[in-house]
Amino acid sequence: MNSKASNNAKNDLVDYTLHLADSSLIMGHRLSEWTGHGPMLEQDIAISNIALDLIGQARNFYQYAAEIINSNNEKEKRVTEDDLAYLRDTGGFKNLLITELPNDDWAKTVGKIFFFSTWQFYFYQKLIHSTDRQLSAIAEKALKEVTYHVKWSSEWVIRLGDGTQESKKRMKKAITALWPYTGEMLVPAAFESNLENRVCIDLSNIKDDWLKKIRTVLDEATIDFPDEKTWMQSGGKNGIHGEHLGFILAEMQFMQRAYPGLEW
Amino acid sequence: MNQTEPLWEVFIRSKQGLEHKHAGSLHAADAEMAIENARDVYTRRMEGVSIWVVESKYIHATNPDESESFFDPANDKVYRHPTFYNLPDELKYM
Numbered sequence: 001m002n003s004k005a006s007n008n009a010k011n012d013l014v015d016y017t018l019h020l021a022d023s024s025l026i027m028g029h030r031l032s033e034w035t036g037h038g039p040m041l042e043q044d045i046a047i048s049n050i051a052l053d054l055i056g057q058a059r060n061f062y063q064y065a066a067e068i069i070n071s072n073n074e075k076e077k078r079v080t081e082d083d084l085a086y087l088r089d090t091g092g093f094k095n096l097l098i099t100e101l102p103n104d105d106w107a108k109t110v111g112k113i114f115f116f117s118t119w120q121f122y123f124y125q126k127l128i129h130s131t132d133r134q135l136s137a138i139a140e141k142a143l144k145e146v147t148y149h150v151k152w153s154s155e156w157v158i159r160l161g162d163g164t165q166e167s168k169k170r171m172k173k174a175i176t177a178l179w180p181y182t183g184e185m186l187v188p189a190a191f192e193s194n195l196e197n198r199v200c201i202d203l204s205n206i207k208d209d210w211l212k213k214i215r216t217v218l219d220e221a222t223i224d225f226p227d228e229k230t231w232m233q234s235g236g237k238n239g240i241h242g243e244h245l246g247f248i249l250a251e252m253q254f255m256q257r258a259y260p261g262l263e264w
Numbered sequence: 265m266n267q268t269e270p271l272w273e274v275f276i277r278s279k280q281g282l283e284h285k286h287a288g289s290l291h292a293a294d295a296e297m298a299i300e301n302a303r304d305v306y307t308r309r310m311e312g313v314s315i316w317v318v319e320s321k322y323i324h325a326t327n328p329d330e331s332e333s334f335f336d337p338a339n340d341k342v343y344r345h346p347t348f349y350n351l352p353d354e355l356k357y358m
Contacts, residue, residue, distance in 0.1 A: 042301035
């Protein structure tokens with residue numbers, strides 16, 4: 001491999017790692033908005049726990065991304081995990097669009113966690129076999145957490161879907177609203193197609209498992225499976241975001257931008 | 265929401281081999297949710313390896329009004345403690 005090709009591979013690996021970091025961070029940040037506002041104390045703690053798990057995953061990925069970036073620019077300023085989280089603008093973020101959607105009501109929130117964590121579950125299961133040992137190790141650690149997120153959110157989707165008239169109405173509305181944001185989860189971005197299959201995962205390998213799990217839970221929740229021909233949103237992985245991400249970053253990055261280098 | 269959700273008592277075993285101890289109570293719609301809530305409320309700092317939950321309504325308790333007749337009679341019966349035996353010095357930790 002000549003040096004240009006190896007540089008490209010490195011950039012793709014950074015993008016891939018950032019895509020995973022950003023998705024976890026934005027999802028975690030969004031869910032943390034429930035802290036202190038949960039419908040009851042027990043669920044307030046539950047959702048804050050999930051938010052913390054996701055931010056922990058994001059840190060692991062950011063640290064690794066920083067390590068790769070620093071590994072070949074010794075002369076330039078070294079990048080830290082904080083730089084990556086707090087000093088990039090919307091165009092640099094590669095999170096899935098579903099993670100930046102507003103929480104709205106409880107049904108929409110648990111629906112988001114359900115679609116996202118089910119995707120993470122199958123994704124990490126495969127990523128454990130990556131030849132990249134760091135990615136593999138992070139996936140292995142995260143998988144335990146995600147397994148619980150899937151269980152917790154699936155049960156909520158079933159509870160609300162197969163619950164009262166009002167809860168069913170809201171759960172159905174949430175699933176319909178979220179569905180168009182699930183498409184890009186399973187379509188590779190350029191950096192994924194470029195990377196060797198032994199490093200990143202082949203998304204077509206998790207599609208059937210993901211669909212099957214979604215179908216099983218929605219069946220039990222007595223909610224119709226969404227129309228598979230729905231037009232799907234895309235762009236998140238390539239830095240093309242909806243209006244919401246800017247507001248999230250404005251709040252999340254305010255301190256670092258107002259007081260550069262601030263620690264506490 | 266809490267008005268419609270029953271109260272549950274939570275028991276946590278902190279280590280293998282130890283008994284479950286009462287940790288507190290919480291609200292949940294069903295047993296599964298009660299266990300998950302207990303996991304999130306009471307074991308987030310690695311406090312447990314096993315959780316029991318039981319709906320509070322199934323706990324039968326002594327009546328505080330009867331505590332005199334229930335507990336006071338034991339008060340002056342020191343001989344019920346096995347403290348009147350002379351133990352050999354070799355026997356430790358009794």
